[in-house]
Amino acid sequence: MSDCWSEGQPKECWSEGQLRAYIDRELPAEEVERVTAHLEQCSECGDLWAELAGRADRVSALMRELSEPGPVVAPVRKPFVRRSVRRWAGAAAALAAGVMLGTVALRKHATEVAVAPPASPPAVVESAAGIPDSPVETAHSAVALAPARPARSVSSRPIRKPAASGLTGDGPFLALDNEPIESGVVWRVELGPRAVPAEVVVDSEGRPRAIRLIDFKPNHGGGK
Amino acid sequence: MGDVLSSVQPAEEFALTPAEGSGASGRRAAGARLEAIFREHYPRVVGLLARLMGDRGQAEEIAADTFSKLAGRPLLLQDRDDCTPWVYRVATNAGLDAMRSNSRRRRREEESQAAILRSGAPSDALDEMLRAERRGHVRAVLAALKPRDAQLLLLRADGLAYREVAETLGIQPGSVGTLLARAEAEFERKFRARYGDHL
Numbered sequence: 001m002s003d004c005w006s007e008g009q010p011k012e013c014w015s016e017g018q019l020r021a022y023i024d025r026e027l028p029a030e031e032v033e034r035v036t037a038h039l040e041q042c043s044e045c046g047d048l049w050a051e052l053a054g055r056a057d058r059v060s061a062l063m064r065e066l067s068e069p070g071p072v073v074a075p076v077r078k079p080f081v082r083r084s085v086r087r088w089a090g091a092a093a094a095l096a097a098g099v100m101l102g103t104v105a106l107r108k109h110a111t112e113v114a115v116a117p118p119a120s121p122p123a124v125v126e127s128a129a130g131i132p133d134s135p136v137e138t139a140h141s142a143v144a145l146a147p148a149r150p151a152r153s154v155s156s157r158p159i160r161k162p163a164a165s166g167l168t169g170d171g172p173f174l175a176l177d178n179e180p181i182e183s184g185v186v187w188r189v190e191l192g193p194r195a196v197p198a199e200v201v202v203d204s205e206g207r208p209r210a211i212r213l214i215d216f217k218p219n220h221g222g223g224k
Numbered sequence: 225m226g227d228v229l230s231s232v233q234p235a236e237e238f239a240l241t242p243a244e245g246s247g248a249s250g251r252r253a254a255g256a257r258l259e260a261i262f263r264e265h266y267p268r269v270v271g272l273l274a275r276l277m278g279d280r281g282q283a284e285e286i287a288a289d290t291f292s293k294l295a296g297r298p299l300l301l302q303d304r305d306d307c308t309p310w311v312y313r314v315a316t317n318a319g320l321d322a323m324r325s326n327s328r329r330r331r332r333e334e335e336s337q338a339a340i341l342r343s344g345a346p347s348d349a350l351d352e353m354l355r356a357e358r359r360g361h362v363r364a365v366l367a368a369l370k371p372r373d374a375q376l377l378l379l380r381a382d383g384l385a386y387r388e389v390a391e392t393l394g395i396q397p398g399s400v401g402t403l404l405a406r407a408e409a410e411f412e413r414k415f416r417a418r419y420g421d422h423l
Contacts, residue, residue, distance in 0.1 A: 017398075024401070026385065052405055055409065065355060065362055
């Protein structure tokens, strides 16, 4: 800060550095007020301020040209791991949503679902989209699907008491949508607080496509 | 972080002469400090160099090289206040050196871009080419500045507050405004001298 004289009165003029800091809001609050008041009456400082502010804008606009679109990340290979975990988490979330949908559908339409006889078990789940829709909502129409690994699913968790026949154990899967399923894998999952075991057909994109409960007792939900 | 750290970390067995280190505990402390500085500053150093050079791979190489040099400076590592400015200074200087030795390649690229511009290209590509050309100009001017001026502009463009800029460069917080104003004036002067008034 230097003292200038104006109409016989001393006035405080601010240095280039202080004005530059003022432009960047980097001055202490009390100095900001003084600079603001001073700029209103001192044309020299006003001119300097305008010059500095204009140049700061132009230079920072040019510097912004260099900024990269992506965030700066340390050269870690972990992001890849994290990304894949996230993808699986997404698939799991989608699966959970689909499973809940499937459960609701089963509870509502358990008695209405048209059950097709299970096909001979191939290695990969095959589409049976040719089967005509049942009279219930098309979204819940039944599709005959053979489980990918029927032996494992049955032997690892023996069926205690099959309830609604056709929906449990070796029964066909219930499609969760009405698109044909070309291929997929069967996941063993447990549903809800009662941990009802079920098998879900998940397609190559991780979307749940069909479901089958393994030990389903529709009228047991009220309490034990 | 593991990969680079393990390549950098030889701090432990590095050139610690008995006169410099004070035994195993001193070496451990130096290793820990190196890791802390690495974690805090490596991404920013890479970002700064990538913007300066326009080549992320080379930026990472130079940053890793800088930290491995730091690992070989146990005395420097003892004082954290000193070694942050050291890291930025060494990294920026190495980046500027690499840019100067790249300058022939860069000029060739600029010429080929100019040829495409003259031949007339679709507007998106044209736009991108103009921006690439401007980036090249900004980098060329930064490389022509004093290293500290280039650092100031890069750190400020990175959004660092004056206090952080001062810590990073080892200067007084009160002088950041003055130095920044001078660096900007110098940048603009050099830019105009090379590329005309078109800022």
